[in-house]
Amino acid sequence: MNDTFNIRVRDTLQKMTPYSPGKPIWELQNELGLSNIIKLASNENPLGPSPKALEAVASSLSDIHRYPDASTTRLRQALATGLEMIPEQFIISNGGDELITLVAETFLEPGDEVIVCSPSFSEYEFGAHLMGATIVPVALDESFRFDIDAIVGAVTARTRLICLCSPNNPTGTYLSKDVLHHLLDVLPKHVVILLDAAYSQFATASDYTNGLEFVRAGYPVIVLQTFSKIYGLAGLRVGYGVASETIIQQMIKVKEPFNVNALAQVAATAALHDAEHVRLTLEANTKGKLQLYQAFQEMGLSFVESMGNFVLVEIGAEAKHIYEALMTRGIIVRFGGIWNLPCHLRISVGYREENSTFIQAMADILTHDN
Structure with missing residues (x-):
């Protein structure tokens, strides 16, 4: 490339580093x-990986010359049936990482604020920086527990999104049902919570919540889930978000039409039935x-x-x-x-x-x- 070119990139890229x-x-x-x-x-x-997912992939290989279902209909229906919700409350993504980006693209404008607990998964910051938003870090306490008072205290009129990972990566600590419920009740109405529950299936605490009950109750919560962990499909990159139908309708507008490949869709659908x-x-x-x-x-x-x-x-x-x-x-x-x-x-x-x-x-x- 000719070094004399003066090609300008977006200013926000100065704050971003590739995921490691x-x-x-x-x-x-x-x-x-x-x-x-x-x-x-x-x-x-x-x-x-799930053996049932492997079988489904093997039986679908001859169809990979066809584009995948852009609406991920069968997978959304399977999820809705299993979780007693409706398909319109689900959006399927190319791993949990893409879901974070979709949330950022849906809700954030330059100058908006995103509260991110620290230490936690770095991709929340990536999504915020991508849209020119400002990161507001809130430290976990000395035991790596969530400091709810500090989170609430960090909220301003410019806060649009709070990213919470429970169980939290890398600490393994979590938000209890009562604490999350309290947080949702005291937050201003203009704030959305992204609850990353990628590790929820491993959680054994009696007071743990994966957040779905609050989606059902109508709170402005987007729950992130993935097939990478419990189902062993990390190499296929398939995740999903669960939220109110109104929120999902807006997120669909920024989703690419064929974002989840055909093999990932059939594998994930089969894995759901691999108890x-x-x-x-x-x-x-x-x-x-x-x-x-x-x-x-x-x-x-x-x-x-x-x-x-x-x-x-x-x-x-x-x-x-x-x-x-x-x-x-x-x-x-x-x-x-x-x-x-x-x-x-x-x-x-x-x-x-x-x-x-x-x-x-x-x-x-x-x-x-x-």
């Missing part, structure tokens, strides 16, 4: 020449978290009890060194520096053997360093 995903398995294999890599970095389902895969995933996640908790306790490491399929553990000043040392052994975890948590690692729950290998490696590294 966990290192892919193939990249580490190439770097280290290792064949066996354990990836515990991206909160993926260690059991793999056995869900049961096995939850069972493995419960056992895996306990396995990690016990190991961290024995190592003398502090961690956050998680309602997700990951655990945030405090390592100390050596966290980045340990992250890199694990990588040399073919174990990929997530370094907390990306959330301004330089003393922490986030560990996705793997299957038992993966967890054991990680635990042994951690113990070896800590012992060697000490």
